[in-house]
Amino acid sequence: MNTKYIFVTGGVVSSLGKGIISASIGKMLQARGYKVTIQKFDPYINIDPGTLNPYEHGECYVTADGMETDLDLGHYERFTGIHTTRHNSITTGRIYKTVIDRERKGDYLGKTIQVVPHITDEIKRRMLREDETNEQLDFVITEVGGTIGDIESAPFMEAIRQLRWQLGRDAVCVHLTYVPYLKAADELKTKPTQHSVKELQGMGIQPDILVLRTERHLDDAMRLKVASFCNVDLECVVQSEDMPSIYEVPVNMQHQGLDAAILRKIGIPVGETPAMKPWRDFLEKQRNATKEVHIGLVGKYDLQDAYKSIRESLNLAGIYNNVKAKIHFINSQEITPENVAERLSGMAGVVICPGFGQRGIEGKIIAAEYTRTHDIPTFGICLGMQMMVIEFARNVLGYKDANSAEMDDKTPHNVIDIMEEQKSITQMGGTMRLGAYDCELKEGSRAAEAYESEKLKVKSEKLIVSERHRHRYEFNNKYKEEYEAAGMKCVGINPAADLVEIVEIPEKKWYIGSQFHPEYSSTVLHPHPLFMSFIKTCLEN
Numbered sequence: 001m002n003t004k005y006i007f008v009t010g011g012v013v014s015s016l017g018k019g020i021i022s023a024s025i026g027k028m029l030q031a032r033g034y035k036v037t038i039q040k041f042d043p044y045i046n047i048d049p050g051t052l053n054p055y056e057h058g059e060c061y062v063t064a065d066g067m068e069t070d071l072d073l074g075h076y077e078r079f080t081g082i083h084t085t086r087h088n089s090i091t092t093g094r095i096y097k098t099v100i101d102r103e104r105k106g107d108y109l110g111k112t113i114q115v116v117p118h119i120t121d122e123i124k125r126r127m128l129r130e131d132e133t134n135e136q137l138d139f140v141i142t143e144v145g146g147t148i149g150d151i152e153s154a155p156f157m158e159a160i161r162q163l164r165w166q167l168g169r170d171a172v173c174v175h176l177t178y179v180p181y182l183k184a185a186d187e188l189k190t191k192p193t194q195h196s197v198k199e200l201q202g203m204g205i206q207p208d209i210l211v212l213r214t215e216r217h218l219d220d221a222m223r224l225k226v227a228s229f230c231n232v233d234l235e236c237v238v239q240s241e242d243m244p245s246i247y248e249v250p251v252n253m254q255h256q257g258l259d260a261a262i263l264r265k266i267g268i269p270v271g272e273t274p275a276m277k278p279w280r281d282f283l284e285k286q287r288n289a290t291k292e293v294h295i296g297l298v299g300k301y302d303l304q305d306a307y308k309s310i311r312e313s314l315n316l317a318g319i320y321n322n323v324k325a326k327i328h329f330i331n332s333q334e335i336t337p338e339n340v341a342e343r344l345s346g347m348a349g350v351v352i353c354p355g356f357g358q359r360g361i362e363g364k365i366i367a368a369e370y371t372r373t374h375d376i377p378t379f380g381i382c383l384g385m386q387m388m389v390i391e392f393a394r395n396v397l398g399y400k401d402a403n404s405a406e407m408d409d410k411t412p413h414n415v416i417d418i419m420e421e422q423k424s425i426t427q428m429g430g431t432m433r434l435g436a437y438d439c440e441l442k443e444g445s446r447a448a449e450a451y452e453s454e455k456l457k458v459k460s461e462k463l464i465v466s467e468r469h470r471h472r473y474e475f476n477n478k479y480k481e482e483y484e485a486a487g488m489k490c491v492g493i494n495p496a497a498d499l500v501e502i503v504e505i506p507e508k509k510w511y512i513g514s515q516f517h518p519e520y521s522s523t524v525l526h527p528h529p530l531f532m533s534f535i536k537t538c539l540e541n
C-alpha cells in the first residue's frame with residue numbers, strides 16, 4: 001500500500017484537543033495493523049518552542065533525537081508508543097529558514113522567492129516526509145496548529161489544498177470544530193461550525209470528516225444538519241463529547257466509526273473493528289483506580305500544561321499501581337523554612353520539577369531538605385535533581401555557599417557546573433545537551449532495581465538505559481567522592497562522557513534525582529519504571 005495522508009485542522013476556537021484527536025486516529029489505525037506516524041506543523045516563527053516560556057506554550061517536549069518540540073508530540077508518543085523525531089515537529093520558522101538558506105546557497109538563482117510556490121513547496125515536501133525515504137509508512141497524520149482563519153496558517157492550508165488535489169484519494173481532511181451549548185436558550189449551536197467549514201472551503205479545502213467537540217450529546221438531526229450544510233456524509237460527522245479522561249477518546253472515536261470513515265474515504269476495506277484489548281484493559285484499570293495517593297509537585301509554573309509529561313507520567317504510574325495520583329501543585333516561590341511543613345503536609349511523595357533560572361530555586365532547596373530529613377519519597381528531575389545535590393552540599397557537606405553555576409557563577413562550591421562542551425556556546429536555541437544518551441546503572445542501586453528488565457538493554461554485561469536530556473549544567477565530578485562518602489550515591493553514569501545522570505540516597509525510602517527527563521518516555525502501555533517505583537513507594541509510605 002502506498003502511503004496515505006491524513007490532515008487534521010481545527011476551527012472556531014483553539015484548545016479543542018486536536019492533538020488528542022490526531023493521537024487517537026494514530027492509535028486506532030495502529031490497532032488495525034497499520035504503520036503510522038504523526039507530525040505537527042506549528043505556524044509560529046520560532047524555529048522550535050525551546051526558547052519559549054512555558055506560559056506561552058506549555059511544556060517543551062524533547063524527542064529521542066534531541067529536537068525541542070510542541071507538547072502534542074508527548075500525546076502522540078504516549079498514545080501510540082512511536083518514537084517521534086525532528087521530522088515530526090515543524091514550524092513556519094524552520095520552513096522559512098530552509099528556504100532562505102537555500103536561496104543564499106544559490107539554489108534558486110535568477111528566481112524571485114515567494115510564499116507560493118517556494119514556501120508552500122517546502123511545506124508540502126515536509127508533509128510528504130521526503131527526507132524520510134527509508135521509512136515505510138502506511139499513514140502520515142499531519143496536525144496543523146492554530147485555528148482556521150489565522151493569517152499565519154494560510155500557507156499550510158494552501159499546501160494541504162494542493163496536496164489534496166495531487167494525492168486524490170490518498171489524502172483525507174479531518175476538521176475539528178466546536179458546537180457550543182447556550183444555557184439560556186438550552187440549545188446547541190452549529191453555526192460556528194458552518195462558518196468554520198465555509199472558511200476552509202473558501203481556501204479550496206472541502207473537509208471529508210468533521211469531528212464536533214461538544215459538552216452535550218448531539219442527536220442525529222443535529223449531525224444531519226451539519227452534514228447537509230457542510231457537504232459532508234452523515235457517517236463522517238463524528239462527535240467528541242467531554243470524557244472523564246483523554247485516554248477514553250480513541251475508544252470513543254472508534255465506537256463512532258472515525259477510523260472506519262477515514263478508511264472508507266480512502267477506499268480501503270474497513271473489515272472488523274479491532275478489539276484494542278491492551279488499551280481497554282488500561283481503561284478498565286483507570287476506572288477502578290479510585291483510591292487516591294497525594295503527590296506534591298514543587299515547581300514555579302502554576303499552569304497545568306507546564307509539567308504535562310510529568311503529570312501524565314504520575315497519572316499513568318498511579319493507574320498501574322491501582323491508585324489515582326492526586327497531584328497538588330506547590331509553588332516553589334512561596335516555600336519558606338517556616339511554611340514548608342504545612343505546604344508539604346499530607347503528601348505521600350514529592351516531585352521537584354525541572355526548570356531554568358533563579359526564580360523559585362530556594363523553595364525547591366528547602367523542599368528537598370524537608371523531604372530528605374523527614375524521609376518523604378522524593379523524585380528530583382533535571383533542575384530538581386540539581387537542587388537535591390545543592391541542598392545536600394549545603395546541609396550535609398557543610399558548604400553553605402554551594403550552588404549551581406547557572407545561578408551563581410562565582411560560588412567557590414559549584415557542585416553543579418556548566419558542562420565543558422557548553423562553555424563555548426553563545427547561541428541559545430537548540431544548543432543544550434538534548435535527546436537520548438546512555439546511562440549505566442550501578443548494580444544493586446535503588447534506581448537499577450526500579451528499571452524493569454525489559455527496559456534494560458544489556459551491553460557487555462552492563463545495565464544500560466537510554467534517557468532523554470535537556471540541560472546545560474551537570475553534577476560536578478570533583479565532589480563525587482565527598483558525596484558518596486556522606487551517603488548520596490552517583491548510581492547512573494553516562495559511560496561516554498562520565499557525567500552523573502542519577503543520584504540517590506539509598507538509606508532513604510526513595511530519594512532519587514535524575515539529570516534526564518524520564519517523563520518523556522512514559523507511555524500509556526509502558527509507564528516509566530522510575531515513576532512506577534516512586535508511586536509504589538509513596539503508596540507504602
Ligand code: GLN
Nearest residue numbers: 354355382383471472473
Ligand atoms: N537549568 C538546568 C540546566 O540547564 C536544568 C534544566 C532542566 O531542568 N531541564 O542544567
